[in-house]
Amino acid sequence: MEALKGVRILDMTHVQAGPTCSQLLAWMGADVIKFENPVGDATRGQLRDIPKADSLYFTMLNCNKRSITVNMKSPEGKQVFVDLLEKCDILMENFGPGVLDRFGFTWDKIREINPKIVMGSIKGFGSSGPYSDFKAYENVAQAMGGAMSTTGVPEGPPFVTGAQIGDSGTGLHLAIGLLAALRQADRTGKGQYVEVAMMDGVMNLCRVKFRDHQRLSRQSLAEYSVPTYQNMGDVPRAGNDSGGGQLGNAIHCKPHGANDWLYVVVQEAVWEDLANRIGPDVGVPDLAKDPRVASISERRKNQTLVWTLLSKFAEKYTKRELMAILNPLDVPCGPIMSTADLATDEHVRGRDMWVELDHPQRGKWWNVGMPIKLSASPAVIKRSPTLGEHTDEILEEVLGYQKDKIAGLKNAGAFSLPPKQVA
Numbered sequence: 364m365e366a367l368k369g370v371r372i373l374d375m376t377h378v379q380a381g382p383t384c385s386q387l388l389a390w391m392g393a394d395v396i397k398f399e400n401p402v403g404d405a406t407r408g409q410l411r412d413i414p415k416a417d418s419l420y421f422t423m424l425n426c427n428k429r430s431i432t433v434n435m436k437s438p439e440g441k442q443v444f445v446d447l448l449e450k451c452d453i454l455m456e457n458f459g460p461g462v463l464d465r466f467g468f469t470w471d472k473i474r475e476i477n478p479k480i481v482m483g484s485i486k487g488f489g490s491s492g493p494y495s496d497f498k499a500y501e502n503v504a505q506a507m508g509g510a511m512s513t514t515g516v517p518e519g520p521p522f523v524t525g526a527q528i529g530d531s532g533t534g535l536h537l538a539i540g541l542l543a544a545l546r547q548a549d550r551t552g553k554g555q556y557v558e559v560a561m562m563d564g565v566m567n568l569c570r571v572k573f574r575d576h577q578r579l580s581r582q583s584l585a586e587y588s589v590p591t592y593q594n595m596g597d598v599p600r601a602g603n604d605s606g607g608g609q610l611g612n613a614i615h616c617k618p619h620g621a622n623d624w625l626y627v628v629v630q631e632a633v634w635e636d637l638a639n640r641i642g643p644d645v646g647v648p649d650l651a652k653d654p655r656v657a658s659i660s661e662r663r664k665n666q667t668l669v670w671t672l673l674s675k676f677a678e679k680y681t682k683r684e685l686m687a688i689l690n691p692l693d694v695p696c697g698p699i700m701s702t703a704d705l706a707t708d709e710h711v712r713g714r715d716m717w718v719e720l721d722h723p724q725r726g727k728w729w730n731v732g733m734p735i736k737l738s739a740s741p742a743v744i745k746r747s748p749t750l751g752e753h754t755d756e757i758l759e760e761v762l763g764y765q766k767d768k769i770a771g772l773k774n775a776g777a778f779s780l781p782p783k784q785v786a
């Protein structure tokens with residue numbers, strides 16, 4: 364049985380942050396009703412690769428959901444919303460500040476309608492504080508949560524990371540909050556408001572940088588490859604430094620293309636074996652005992668030498684060949700995998716992390732799979748819904764509306780935009 368079977372979610376989320384969360388919950392078995400504006404989630408039409416077909420931006424974030432379109436600017440649409448609210452366990456949204464209030468549905472109103480409802484809300488900066496009125500997208504959150512100022516190299520501009528920590532990361536945080544609140548609601552009969560601000564989520568993911576921020580008031584950061592000194596203030600960008608207690612860096616390999624790199628962690632426990640393996644080939648046969656790198660404190664101080672020697676050794680090998688040399692020595696390492704590498708990787712396929720699906724508008728396509736593996740209820744991934752695909756089904760099955768009522772609501776414009784006024 365699916366872990367969240369019987370849990371029904373009224374999902375008003377759009378773009379990426381909210382849909383990431385509701386897709387995960389749908390993969391765990393929740394009945395996710397994607398409650399869409401009559402023109403649909405904007406991502407349906409964004410970055411399209413096939414004319415008139417739902418974009419991959421949409422399909423990859425909205426699997427296993429049902430779609431209903433409702434015009435919340437019509438009184439009839441609002442009534443459908445209220446009826447659905449009464450039948451759901453969770454309501455979730457990631458509108459810009461104040462949108463739901465402007466519809467007339469404050470949190471107080473919502474819990475008056477359904478006291479057991481758990482409401483999940485993502486905002487760029489939360490509902491309180493000087494930034495609370497601002498909208499946010501991924502890179503705004505990365506900029507304001509500490510990720511950008513600590514990513515890149517000191518002499519270059521700050522960089523965003525490819526991982527969507529502001530959007531998808533916040534969606535993950537929300538999922539945790541919703542499941543906790545759902546458990547409490549089951550015990551107490553009372554729901555609650557679960558809020559995750561994207562900025563807060565990014566700060567949470569930058570936790571170790573705030574560790575270093577505080578260490579800087581007492582000392583320099585010996586493990587950083589870039590200069591640091593006591594009381595320097597800002598944690599500097601440190602390229603590909605490991606950021607942890609063990610030294611690490613990306614090593615360029617043959618044939619030295621954009622992704623021909625192996626990330627190598629020079630774990631203390633493996634130093635001697637690693638040095639004995641590479642030293643003779645790079646002209647330093649006694650590397651393990653060389654006073655410049657023999658102890659961890661010397662290695663930290665002279666880590667550029669470690670990376671130079673490893674890079675010299677790597678000149679003769681591809682990233683996979685170097686990995687094959689280092690794995691038997693128990694050296695933690697991993698090739699920089701391109702998207703093409705991952706889409707064809709045997710390990711990835713074996714773990715159902717690159718999954719082929721079919722779609723009525725676009726044919727065959729691929730999605731990244733479910734990363735959380737539940738032994739008793741593995742995810743079965745189904746395609747995303749087309750716009751309003753399940754409107755009638757939801758009205759009949761969830762709300763028990765009769766066909767004539769549905770027809771009347773349709774005529775009244777509950778599920779569509781009003782026709783444009785002709786001047």
Ligand SMILES: CC(C)(COP(=O)(O)OP(=O)(O)OC[C@H]1O[C@@H](n2cnc3c(N)ncnc32)[C@H](O)[C@@H]1OP(=O)(O)O)[C@@H](O)C(=O)NCCC(=O)NCCS
Pocket residue numbers: 377378379380381398399400401433434435436457458459460462465485486487497498499500501530
């Ligand atoms: C992402 C974001 C910047 C997009 O901004 P936007 O396109 O202006 O969208 P908003 O959420 O502010 O507004 C949605 C509009 O659609 C309307 N709308 C939404 N659902 C509707 C429905 N079912 N029926 C009628 N209208 C609807 C709303 O009324 C609102 O219009 P209004 O401003 O006239 O009230 C904004 O939603 C936001 O800051 N969200 C919170 C942070 C977040 O999640 N960001 C990451 C997204 S990946």
